Amino acid sequence: MGGYTGKILRINLAEGKTSTEPLNMELAKKYLGGRGLAGKMFADEVASDVDALSPGNKLFIAAGVLTGTNAPTPSRYMVVTKSPLNGVIASSNSGGYWGAELKFAGYDMLVLEGKSDHPVYISIKDGEVEIKDAGKVWGKDVYETTDALKQEFGDDKAKVLAIGPAGENLSLMAAIVNDLYRAAGRTGVGAVMGSKNLKGIVVRGTGKVENANPDQMKEVVANSLRKIRENGVTGQGLPTYGSAVLVNIINETGVYPVNNFQGSYDPEADLISGETLTEKYLLKKHPCYRCPIACGRYSKWDGKEGAGPEYETAWVFGSDCGIHDFDAIHEANDLCNKLGLDTISVGGTIAAGMELVQRGYIKPEELDGTTLEFGNAKGMVEWVRKIAYVEGLGAKMAMGSYNLAESYGAPELSMSVKKQELPAYDPRGIQGQALSYATSNRGGCHVRGYMISPEILGLPEKLDRNSLEGKATWTKIFQDLTAVIDAVGLCLFSSFALGLTDYTALVNAVTGFNYTDEELLACGERIWNVERLHNLKVGYSAVDDTLPKRLLNDPISSGPSKGQMHNLPELLVQYYAERGWDKAGVPTPERLNMLGI
Amino acid sequence: MRVTVKLFATFRDGRFKVEEKNLSEDSQVLDVLQLLNILPEEVAICLVNGRDVKEQHVLNDGDTIALFPPVGGG
Known part of the structure; x- marks a missing residue:
């Protein structure tokens, strides 16, 4: 074995x-x-x-x-x-x-x-x-x-x-x-x-991991590496610019959240893009173990050195907080690594805090002299530190944007799903991603079914982001395939170049098992259903498969995607049917039986 | 007519970030690509005013064209 x-x-x-x-x-x-x-x-x-x-x-x-x-x-x-x-x-x-x-x-x-x-x-x-x-x-x-x-x-x-x-x-x-x-x-x-x-x-560890079929593995690996090398995203885009190359793509599409999702386009986004990162901050690539893509960045800023920000991080401490100071974004990112914080949730919580101040919920006397307003980079960085050390209002913020906003009677100002902060894509202009956000088993998340890939990047094929057609099916397949990738221990970025067949070949070569593509994907579906069953047990239900009020009720207000809106209710009906769940979003005994759960 | 052309990632090398261009009426995206010496197959994403279009798309005065080679992340 x-x-x-x-x-x-x-x-x-x-x-x-x-x-x-x-x-x-x-x-x-x-x-x-x-x-x-x-x-x-x-x-x-x-x-x-x-x-x-x-x-x-x-x-x-x-x-x-x-x-x-x-x-x-x-x-x-x-x-x-x-x-x-x-x-x-x-x-x-x-x-x-x-x-x-x-x-x-x-x-x-x-x-x-x-x-x-x-x-x-x-x-x-x-x-x-x-x-x-x-x-x-x-x-x-x-x-x-x-x-x-x-x-x-x-x-x-x-x-x-x-x-x-x-x-x-x-x-x-x-x-x-x-x-x-x-x-x-x-x-x-x-x-x-x-x-x-x-x-x-x-x-x-000084041991090694065995391959059941070394010769077969050699061939399968060579084939996968060739696909990764020849793919524009994994072979050129990510290695050259890192994941922050998405800043301009998502912004120009008009689905790039600004100021806690109050806007969806940022005219100054290029100041904090992957292109700018490469031009002005990048020292070298910082790859993970045996990675042929090497999207990780190692930067210099303000006399310091360390990891460069990913797309989500550049966005959340940047445009989502109304900030275009790339030094400050690097600093906030570094503080999160150093103090052990999640950049997306921390940035999202600071952005929610800024809106709570903007709308008068948080009073100036609660801030202990640290500015909390859109566009203020110095204050933003200091709030990251205060969250880690639970100082003053930072203690409330350390509980996440939902708990923070709810404590002021305004939970709708938390841009979260199931209390977890949303990443850098406005779902109103991307139907499949709206569904993926709403149904993610860990709450607001982009890597449980990255529908941005087909709907915006055109991988593995281009889908019309405003159309509902096929989106429930695609979302289910992406969610199940992602569960497989997460379960076998590969990076999700490999999937820009590799497909189910490649993963099946890799798993079979290493283990000596003989999964068919369908059987491997069924493992993903099984994982998804086990997670769903747990979440139902702790009290979540179909009513939680939703989006924050602002993203549920109001179309995009400005920018290239102005007026766009998802149709989440219809997508959810199709999705539950696609998953073999009942109308209340509960897996049916037949489907669980089929999956061997 | 005048259009705004925005280039990203490697398309900027030896070209520009953003420029206004004067084009004849009924110009297509393809004409812009020729002007910039970019082959259609090099383009992964072509947006006109935020909408995905093909290279045959006919442009209008005041349009913003954004061109990307294959890039992505997340």
């Missing part, structure tokens, strides 16, 4: 015990790994009514079956737990080097249970696992912690994953950051780690 190490490491932090158990191969065949297998185990092991920040919640950190192999983009790992932000099944994904290293150390997955009575970190050196005191690094930022833990470990090749002050302070937007600049950012997973008094995990 290849791909899997066949071992799960279970750590009970309350008892200080570690144990190894064999991977359940029957489950692995149905749920693959990563988001899929961890999600299924989470649903089986954790009661749906558990408080997300209580010791009863568990943290699953899982690599995929292709993580650490020589498949293209094999860097990803997934964090699965109950989200403290919104109670849904959280699954937050990260690249870098940590996930592959976990496989090299001999584990497919870590399961972290209970709560330590003092701050600890976990040290993994191949089969040697220790729970160690983290008193010296508790309170330190991610960069300091990474350095300190590596030093104590005594091997510069060790990989570190850690939380920053935001996770320790239980901010519901706290991220888990690995390899300094890569984050499992969304759904507040950093707070769950903080609630367990777990500061970090250092891992060093």
Whole structure:
């Protein structure tokens, strides 16, 4: 058997015990790994009514079956737990080097249970696992912690994953950051780690991941690499400009949110675009493990160096806050990495805060002298810091934009779905993306079914973004395929160039299994339904498959897409039917039976 | 007629970011591409006033044309 190490490491932090158990191969065949297998185990092991920040919640950190192999983009790992932000099944994904290293150390997955009575970190050196005191690094930022833990470990090749002050302070937007600049950012997973008094995990592995069919793998990998190289997006666009190249595309299309989604076009967006980043800030590319795309950026700004912002980050600290100061955006991005915060949710919450000030809900005396207004870059950066350290109004903001806006009696000013902040696309001018946002199993999110790809970028084929035709079907397929990609441990960006057939070939070559395309995609559908069932159990229903009031009721007010509006009600009817769910959005017994759930 | 042409990513190399162009009546996007020495197959996204169009699209006075090579992200 290849791909899997066949071992799960279970750590009970309350008892200080570690144990190894064999991977359940029957489950692995149905749920693959990563988001899929961890999600299924989470649903089986954790009661749906558990408080997300209580010791009863568990943290699953899982690599995929292709993580650490020589498949293209094999860097990803997934964090699965109950989200403290919104109670849904959280699954937050990260690249870098940590996930592959976990496989090299001999584990497919870590399961972290209970709560330590003092701050600890976990040290993994191949089969040697220790729970160690983290008193010296508790309170330190991610960069300091990474350095300190590596030093104590005594091997510069060790990989570190850690939380920053935001996770320790239980901010519901706290991220888990690995390899300094890569984050499992969304759904507040950093707070769950903080609630367990777990500061970090250092891992060093000297093993390798086996391929069941090395010759077949060589051919399949060569074929996939050729497709990635020859594809304009993965071969040229992303490597040259990074993901922020989207700023101008989305803006010129007129679906680029401005000032907390009050506008949809920014005449000055080019100041914070991928083109400008490349021209004025880029020092070098900063790729993840064995990535042929290398979209990651390493920048210089204002006398400093560090990770350059992704598209969502450039947008959220930029146009969504009315800001065009790229130095400030770099600074806010760096602070999020350093203090352990999710850029999309933090920026979205600051933007919501700015609108709450604009409309008189937040009073000047609540601001402790720090400006919170659209266009004020200095204030924006300071609010990022205040959120991480839960200072003053920052403590309220650390609970996310929905809780913040609701506390002022104006929840409609939170641009979120299921309490999680929306990313950088105005769904009113993109029918499929509207449906994808509304039905995302982790709340407001673009990477649970990236309909921007066909509707705006024209990949794998161009769809009319304003038409409803075929959108429910496309959205379902994209959601299921994304679940497969997340479960096998590859980067979603590979899918600009690769299709289902390529993923099937890679999985089969590595594992020696014989999935058909349909069977592999069914794994994705199974994952999607398991997540849906969990969310229904915690109390979500069809009424939550929606969008914030502004995006639900008012057409786009200005810019190239002025007057456009989605037809979410009709799309949802089609989508539930497509999924084999009843009219209330509940999976039918027939469909669950068909999927073997 | 006058149109605004916006170029992005590698299309800017050796050209410009944004320029106004005078075109004869009934000009198509294709005429703009020829003027700029861009082959139609190099264009991944062509927007006129934010709408996706093909290269045969006939332009009107005051239009804004945005041209992108294959790029993307997220």
